[in-house]
Amino acid sequence: MSRFVRLGETDRPSLTLHVDGAPIAALEGDTLMVALLSQGAALRQSEFGPERRAGFCLMGACQDCWVWTESGDRLRACSTLAAPGQRILTSQPEASWPTHA
Amino acid sequence: MADPRIIIVGAGPAGTRAAEACVQAGIRPIVLDEGRRDGGQIYRRQPDNFTRPYAKLYGTEAPRAQALHETFDGLKDRIDYRAETLVWNIADGHVRTATRTMESALPFDALLLCTGATDRLMPVKGWQFAGAYSLGGAQVALKSQAVSIGHKVVFMGSGPLLYLVASQYVQAGADVVAVLDTAPYSARIKALPDLLAVPSVLWNGVALTLALKRAGVMVRNSVKPLEILGNVEDGLSGIRFRVGAGAEQTIACDAVAMGHHLRPETQLADLARCAFAFDPVTRQWLPERDGDGRSSVAGVYLAGDGAKILGARSAEASGRLTALAALGDLGLPVDKGEMASLRGDVGTYAKFARGLATAFPWPAEQAGALPDEAILCRCEGVTAGDLRAVMRETGAKEANRAKAFSRVGMGRCQGRYCGLAAAELIAAQADIPVEQVGRLRGQAPVKPLNISIGDTDA
Numbered sequence: 343m344s345r346f347v348r349l350g351e352t353d354r355p356s357l358t359l360h361v362d363g364a365p366i367a368a369l370e371g372d373t374l375m376v377a378l379l380s381q382g383a384a385l386r387q388s389e390f391g392p393e394r395r396a397g398f399c400l401m402g403a404c405q406d407c408w409v410w411t412e413s414g415d416r417l418r419a420c421s422t423l424a425a426p427g428q429r430i431l432t433s434q435p436e437a438s439w440p441t442h443a
Numbered sequence: 444m445a446d447p448r449i450i451i452v453g454a455g456p457a458g459t460r461a462a463e464a465c466v467q468a469g470i471r472p473i474v475l476d477e478g479r480r481d482g483g484q485i486y487r488r489q490p491d492n493f494t495r496p497y498a499k500l501y502g503t504e505a506p507r508a509q510a511l512h513e514t515f516d517g518l519k520d521r522i523d524y525r526a527e528t529l530v531w532n533i534a535d536g537h538v539r540t541a542t543r544t545m546e547s548a549l550p551f552d553a554l555l556l557c558t559g560a561t562d563r564l565m566p567v568k569g570w571q572f573a574g575a576y577s578l579g580g581a582q583v584a585l586k587s588q589a590v591s592i593g594h595k596v597v598f599m600g601s602g603p604l605l606y607l608v609a610s611q612y613v614q615a616g617a618d619v620v621a622v623l624d625t626a627p628y629s630a631r632i633k634a635l636p637d638l639l640a641v642p643s644v645l646w647n648g649v650a651l652t653l654a655l656k657r658a659g660v661m662v663r664n665s666v667k668p669l670e671i672l673g674n675v676e677d678g679l680s681g682i683r684f685r686v687g688a689g690a691e692q693t694i695a696c697d698a699v700a701m702g703h704h705l706r707p708e709t710q711l712a713d714l715a716r717c718a719f720a721f722d723p724v725t726r727q728w729l730p731e732r733d734g735d736g737r738s739s740v741a742g743v744y745l746a747g748d749g750a751k752i753l754g755a756r757s758a759e760a761s762g763r764l765t766a767l768a769a770l771g772d773l774g775l776p777v778d779k780g781e782m783a784s785l786r787g788d789v790g791t792y793a794k795f796a797r798g799l800a801t802a803f804p805w806p807a808e809q810a811g812a813l814p815d816e817a818i819l820c821r822c823e824g825v826t827a828g829d830l831r832a833v834m835r836e837t838g839a840k841e842a843n844r845a846k847a848f849s850r851v852g853m854g855r856c857q858g859r860y861c862g863l864a865a866a867e868l869i870a871a872q873a874d875i876p877v878e879q880v881g882r883l884r885g886q887a888p889v890k891p892l893n894i895s896i897g898d899t900d901a
């Protein structure tokens with residue numbers, strides 16, 4: 343089920359990105375948050391509670407919308423644009439932590 | 444003498460008008476904004492490939508939005524504008540900035556903080572569920588992405604934005620189930636004398652409520668929110684509330700936009716060591732400034748909603764006024780007559796803002812009444828009961844002490860969304876006035892940085 347509902351501006355070229363390995367379609371100009379929540383009910387799992395989270399402020403202030411790139415960079419889904427070929431993970435990739443050994 | 448170095452933080456109405464005044468005085472200011480585009484909150488710009496016209500995006504404020512955007516576009520060659528640049532600290536006379544890949548420290552002769560506002564939130568049990576959004580966030584979804592936050596949306600809280608955003612949703616074709624206002628209708632009557640200071644804006648507000656009712660949206664006043672219903676997997680499913688002393692009611696919905704007007708983003712003023720004072724009308728701590736926007740720290744100036752919530756029109760006037768004050772302090776010629784008239788404008792908007800605070804009061808008592816199991820800090824899931832237990836065990840009654848023990852206000856949002864309610868809860872529990880609880884101090888970085896940048900500073 344989708345959480346967000348598109349109310350206009352749907353005449354944009356589409357693009358494909360990968361979320362947790364699966365391809366999803368989005369529109370050029372979508373934020374990652376809109377791309378993900380146009381086809382799913384949540385963005386991520388809370389680290390501090392049992393519930394799924396879907397962002398809160400949409401203006402870069404609450405940090406409830408973090409997702410990651412496969413190389414481990416953290417992104418705010420509400421303020422990052424979706425781009426073709428992007429590979430997004432909705433939980434933090436453990437392997438990417440720098441090993442200081 | 445070399446040209447004075449002026450830095451403006453924020454490219455909203457206040458920052459834009461401040462930059463314009465600098466350019467007119469022959470100065471090339473640095474303008475820093477973390478957003479991808481200029482415009483700030485109310486006049487937020489949509490992505491380049493979106494096509495909605497100004498009238499559709501900004502309604503009655505379309506001509507102002509367009510004028511502001513055109514002003515900024517015209518300034519671009521004459522200012523050093525750095526988009527997607529976060530100011531994360533102010534220390535040792537330098538503004539510290541970060542982009543995704545680069546960090547800098549910029550010296551300044553005058554620093555104008557035009558940082559704007561974020562939503563003021565009163566937690567409601569269940570607000571951690573997916574589908575609960577800040578009211579401002581609901582507006583951002585529509586304005587900058589043309590989406591609704593849900594299939595069936597309830598607007599709950601208070602303040603002028605509640606009605607504005609609800610009616611923008613209706614106009615855009617969203618399914619708005621209800622507008623639940625915690626303020627009693629009588630408060631608006633009491634506020635009329637102040638609200639009449641700016642009749643056109645008052646009229647816009649009245650028209651919005653009428654339009655909502657005409658569209659068949661359920662509008663209720665004197666609402667006591669009890670619970671946001673939902674489950675951990677699918678998120679929100681409804682709202683439980685009461686109207687006045689009436690019976691409990693439940694509405695089904697999959698999204699709620701919640702907020703109680705706004706709070707200024709004052710962290711940078713705090714880091715610049717500006718003095719703060721308690722404002723009893725809004726029950727918030729605000730940075731002190733004189734009538735022209737000078738803070739208590741020489742060379743640091745404050746304008747727009749980042750200093751006090753006075754609205755967009757005031758932000759334009761105070762942005763210009765504050766820049767003129769700074770230019771004058773730097774020894775440049777400024778028009779004293781214009782400054783006097785801008786001061787008058789800001790005074791009128793301040794009267795109107797006082798009216799709004801009366802009409803849509805912050806329901807402080809809701810914080811004290813939160814059930815123990817309600818989550819207070821959304822970031823880390825700290826409950827009202829956790830904070831009360833910490834107070835009992837440690838005797839902490841001061842905001843920063845209670846924060847250190849309970850972690851309320853220490854999460855990723857740094858207390859932006861729980862801080863004011865936490866202070867009210869502490870005051871209620873300790874039975875002391877909220878000003879005695881003090882305020883959460885701003886901390887650098889004001890927002891989490893990329894790990895690599897944080898490391899270089901360690």
Ligand SMILES: Cc1cc2nc3c(=O)[nH]c(=O)nc-3n(C[C@H](O)[C@H](O)[C@H](O)COP(=O)(O)OP(=O)(O)OC[C@H]3O[C@@H](n4cnc5c(N)ncnc54)[C@H](O)[C@@H]3O)c2cc1C
Pocket residue numbers: 401452453454455456457458475476477478482483484485486528529530531557558559560561562578579580582583604607705708711746747748749754755756758889
């Ligand atoms: C979501 C939202 C919606 C609103 N909608 C309306 C509305 O429809 N009508 C209305 O009358 N009022 C609205 N307001 C009130 C709004 O505060 C004012 O109308 C107006 O935008 C204030 O102008 P400003 O220039 O003071 O701040 P803003 O317009 O908020 O601009 C501040 C700018 O500073 C930048 N900034 C802040 N901190 C930093 C930092 N640390 N580093 C870099 N950049 C930073 C921000 O990115 C932003 O662009 C809204 C407020 C919010 C939060």
Ligand code: FES
Pocket residue numbers: 397398399400401402403404405406407418419420421
């Ligand atoms: S939703 Fe709040 S920071 Fe992205």
